[in-house]
Amino acid sequence: MDPIAETPLHLNSYRTGPDDSGHFGLYGGRFVAETLMPLILELEAAYEAAKVDPSFHAELADLNAHYAGRPSPLYFAERLTQHLGGAKVYFKREELNHTGSHKVNNCLGQILLAKRMGKKRIIAETGAGQHGVATATVAARFGLPCVIYMGATDIERQKPNVFRMRLLGAEVRPVISGTGTLKDAMNEALRDWVSNVEDTFYIIGTVAGPHPYPAMVRDFQAVIGQETREQMLAAEGRLPDTLVAAIGGGSNAMGIFHPFLDDASVKMFGVEAGGKGLDVPNGHCASLNGGRPGVLHGNRTYLLQDGDGQILEGHSISAGLDYPGIGPEHSWLRDTGRVTYVSATDREALDAFQLCTRIEGIIPALEPAHALAYVTKLAPTLPPDNLLVMNMSGRGDKDIFAVAAHLGMDI
Amino acid sequence: MHRLAKVFEELAAQDRKAFVTFITAGDPDPATSLEILKGLPAAGADVIELGMPFSDPMADGPAIQRASLRALHAGQDMHKTLAMVRAFRETNETTPIVLMGYYNPIYVYPVESFIAEAAEAGVDGLIVVDVPPEADDELCVPALKAGLSFIRLTTPTTDDHRLGAVLTNTSGFVYYVSITGVTGTRAPDLEAVAKNVARIKARTALPVAVGFGVRTPEQARSIASVADGVVVGSALVDTIAQSLDDKGRATELTASSVLAVVEKLSAPLKAA
Numbered sequence: 001m002d003p004i005a006e007t008p009l010h011l012n013s014y015r016t017g018p019d020d021s022g023h024f025g026l027y028g029g030r031f032v033a034e035t036l037m038p039l040i041l042e043l044e045a046a047y048e049a050a051k052v053d054p055s056f057h058a059e060l061a062d063l064n065a066h067y068a069g070r071p072s073p074l075y076f077a078e079r080l081t082q083h084l085g086g087a088k089v090y091f092k093r094e095e096l097n098h099t100g101s102h103k104v105n106n107c108l109g110q111i112l113l114a115k116r117m118g119k120k121r122i123i124a125e126t127g128a129g130q131h132g133v134a135t136a137t138v139a140a141r142f143g144l145p146c147v148i149y150m151g152a153t154d155i156e157r158q159k160p161n162v163f164r165m166r167l168l169g170a171e172v173r174p175v176i177s178g179t180g181t182l183k184d185a186m187n188e189a190l191r192d193w194v195s196n197v198e199d200t201f202y203i204i205g206t207v208a209g210p211h212p213y214p215a216m217v218r219d220f221q222a223v224i225g226q227e228t229r230e231q232m233l234a235a236e237g238r239l240p241d242t243l244v245a246a247i248g249g250g251s252n253a254m255g256i257f258h259p260f261l262d263d264a265s266v267k268m269f270g271v272e273a274g275g276k277g278l279d280v281p282n283g284h285c286a287s288l289n290g291g292r293p294g295v296l297h298g299n300r301t302y303l304l305q306d307g308d309g310q311i312l313e314g315h316s317i318s319a320g321l322d323y324p325g326i327g328p329e330h331s332w333l334r335d336t337g338r339v340t341y342v343s344a345t346d347r348e349a350l351d352a353f354q355l356c357t358r359i360e361g362i363i364p365a366l367e368p369a370h371a372l373a374y375v376t377k378l379a380p381t382l383p384p385d386n387l388l389v390m391n392m393s394g395r396g397d398k399d400i401f402a403v404a405a406h407l408g409m410d411i
Numbered sequence: 412m413h414r415l416a417k418v419f420e421e422l423a424a425q426d427r428k429a430f431v432t433f434i435t436a437g438d439p440d441p442a443t444s445l446e447i448l449k450g451l452p453a454a455g456a457d458v459i460e461l462g463m464p465f466s467d468p469m470a471d472g473p474a475i476q477r478a479s480l481r482a483l484h485a486g487q488d489m490h491k492t493l494a495m496v497r498a499f500r501e502t503n504e505t506t507p508i509v510l511m512g513y514y515n516p517i518y519v520y521p522v523e524s525f526i527a528e529a530a531e532a533g534v535d536g537l538i539v540v541d542v543p544p545e546a547d548d549e550l551c552v553p554a555l556k557a558g559l560s561f562i563r564l565t566t567p568t569t570d571d572h573r574l575g576a577v578l579t580n581t582s583g584f585v586y587y588v589s590i591t592g593v594t595g596t597r598a599p600d601l602e603a604v605a606k607n608v609a610r611i612k613a614r615t616a617l618p619v620a621v622g623f624g625v626r627t628p629e630q631a632r633s634i635a636s637v638a639d640g641v642v643v644g645s646a647l648v649d650t651i652a653q654s655l656d657d658k659g660r661a662t663e664l665t666a667s668s669v670l671a672v673v674e675k676l677s678a679p680l681k682a683a
């Protein structure tokens with residue numbers, strides 16, 4: 001099937017997806033084993049009910065405000081703007097949220113849903129550990145036992161987060177199957193779920209997985225874009241012109257993009273992990289720029305894979321971007337051309353990491369450092385009245401050991 | 412007549428149950444795997460499920476995932492899996508082969524050529540774990556049109572309402588997964604199996620085979636007492652793993668030890 005041919009050509013809105021079967025054009029869906037199917041249908045029904053229940057929204061808004069610390073500021077990065085000489089650069093400060101990243105937005109939404117559904121046990125996968133920490137945090141807050149699956153390779157490169165999760169009372173289970181990274185952690189979490197169908201709620205950390213996860217996680221993350229919209233209107237009296245966000249599975253990007261998709265004047269750039277370079281085989285994690293459509297983890301989307309359809313592990317300096325897939329809605333937005341997807345290499349991300357730290361006094365996580373790397377290229381090409389917002393999706397404390405190693409420094 | 416229908420009919424006429432074996436194509440290497448495949452019917456296999464290796468087999472336990480990875484490391488791919496079926500058919504025209512695996516390697520093959528080549532190679536049916544009835548149009552219906560059976564998994568979580576959707580378009584046989592969980596990790600509970608098999612049989616005339624977790628002749632016998640067929644997979648794959656040398660390569664014992672396990676586990680079904 002030709003993916004382009006599947007995409008409606010004359011759209012009235014980019015914000016109506018997915019359809020009833022969970023598809024964004026060709027992408028998405030519910031490609032899961034029969035064991036999981038009833039669970040996913042149950043989850044979908046529960047989410048649909050919660051969505052129209054004002055008390056659910058009220059409880060979530062209250063937790064967002066008083067527990068997570070929302071709204072996160074929209075910050076004018078004045079010195080970076082001067083340094084780059086071009087667009088007026090703002091950061092959406094998701095790194096200031098409780099637990100240090102945007103991941104908590106989604107975790108609060110899903111744990112409230114778990115509570116409504118009467119689930120007694122929480123599981124999650126994690127790559128960088130940010131989603132694991134956010135999940136362990138909300139599980140502690142709601143008094144539910146929690147198991148986090150994390151690739152053995154990632155445990156090595158994200159030690160501070162592993163310790164944090166354990167302090168929060170979560171059990172961190174190392175995943176050695178496959179390549180020991182995020183995709184394997186997700187396989188393992190899905191296996192746990194099929195083995196514990198009665199009592200377990202699986203909090204997926206990004207806009208991937210079978211329907212309804214991509215739409216549900218997007219909805220919980222859309223608070224980023226909704227706030228950005230209001231904050232920019234308040235600060236500048238108009239909408240932003242340019243949005244830039246890093247792409248792992250795509251949740252922080254979808255969160256900031258989605259509320260603006262129908263505002264034709266707003267240009268959007270998703271930045272994938274270019275690793276050692278897109279021309280290095282299996283040396284990057286750029287599913288959209290270097291992958292092909294396929295089916296994994298319950299949905300159809302662009303994947304890093306070989307000619308036989310075997311999933312490749314990919315490479316990125318950032319454990320949080322090290323995922324061979326991407327949320328299906330991004331695949332659709334790519335094919336429709338509404339969002340432009342680019343990439344930044346490990347080296348470029350490290351440079352941006354240091355630049356931001358030195359001139360803005362903000363230590364970014366390596367994930368948004370990829371977005372920033374692209375901002376350093378894009379902003380100088382834009383006029384000074386171009387309002388650019390970069391999603392600062394997380395803080396870099398977790399990354400200082402990895403960065404030190406790459407810079408050849410001892411801590 | 413379709414090989415699958417014929418086997419189940421012949422067995423039923425003799426009041427016997429089908430012994431269904433699962434191995435992964437290319438595990439631990441293409442040559443040894445073909446040797447095992449060719450030996451399965453004589454060792455007692457009535458139906459063969461041949462796994463199409465996949466890097467990320469989400470519904471399988473560690474044993475079958477390792478088998479997939481062994482096969483992939485040894486260079487197995489979909490072309491070789493189909494070639495293996497062709498090679499098997501050179502000397503065996505009667506034992507049904509069902510290819511079992513995940514959608515992605517089929518999707519990228521792509522679907523149309525995969526179905527045509529599988530049918531031409533002598534494949535009888537498909538089990539594709541992660542393509543639910545909701546997506547029948549893209550794989551199941553074209554496979555049926557090409558004369559392949561499409562065998563669906565039903566599980567303890569498949570309630571009466573879903574069972575209807577699952578059984579629509581299912582053909583060949585119904586594969587009842589006896590546990591909630593991944594392959595090879597838990598032992599099935601006979602009473603629950605009996606109840607669920609009866610529930611499925613009340614809704615379809617197709618034979619019902621039961622799998623996931625069968626490891627001993629006693630389990631095989633008791634499952635056979637409540638179903639039309641018994642599927643054994645992890646026990647065979649584990650035997651392959653145990654027969655390998657310390658570099659993970661096949662030894663002289665690999666094929667013979669697997670076939671010996673097939674003989675042992677199928678014996679209770681032959682004695683009827």
Ligand SMILES: Cc1ncc(COP(=O)(O)O)c(C=O)c1O
Nearest residue numbers: 130248249250251252320367394
């Ligand atoms: C700070 C941060 N940003 C971004 C990501 C990538 O995920 P997503 O693309 O879903 O936002 C992660 C994942 O761990 C992260 O920790």
